[in-house]
Amino acid sequence: MAVTRKAAVGEKKKKGGFRETVLLLVLGVGIALLLQAFVIGSFYIPSESMENTLLINDRVFVNKLAGAPERGDIVVFKGWSTGEDTIKRVIGVGGDKVVCCDAKERITVNGTPLEEKSYLYPGDFPSGKKFSVTVPAGKLWLMGDHRSASADSRAHMDEPNQGFIDDKDVIGKAVVRYWPLNRGLIFTKPDTFDKVK
Known part of the structure; x- marks a missing residue:
């Protein structure tokens, strides 16, 4: 029992x-x-447009609660015409005047030249296309780090959105490259954007 x-x-x-x-x-x-x-999303990199910061097949974590995008941030957003997830660097926010290029071939934001060597693809120019835009309120001007291989805001200037992305289309801010493990990196905003007023 x-x-x-x-x-x-x-x-x-x-x-x-x-x-x-x-x-x-x-x-x-x-x-x-x-x-x-x-809160957190994982995204893979399908193209060379952000080299050498991000290579094809790299994977990043994106903070969806990071708040409003700032100049220099790397963001994932719903792309221009396709609505596909796309990743680029924020160059200008609402109210900014973004111009290419000054006498030294640098992009300027509100008259301040950007020193982009820390993230620009080696040997690439800041832009092969001249432009001068003022970013409307609530919009962003975005560019890839591998400028000659990036279909970014410059490639969409003739469309109704004039190359700008609505900040509401931003999914989140890339915070860390976690794959491959040997290239892990926490993203920080380049110092050059701190000089822009």
């Missing part, structure tokens, strides 16, 4: 442990899905 009672208690503990494991697993998956939907 005592043996049967012990066996029943042991069986009950096994069932309780299994249920608890399943519950924790379901809860963990649910939390992960909520984080993916509202």
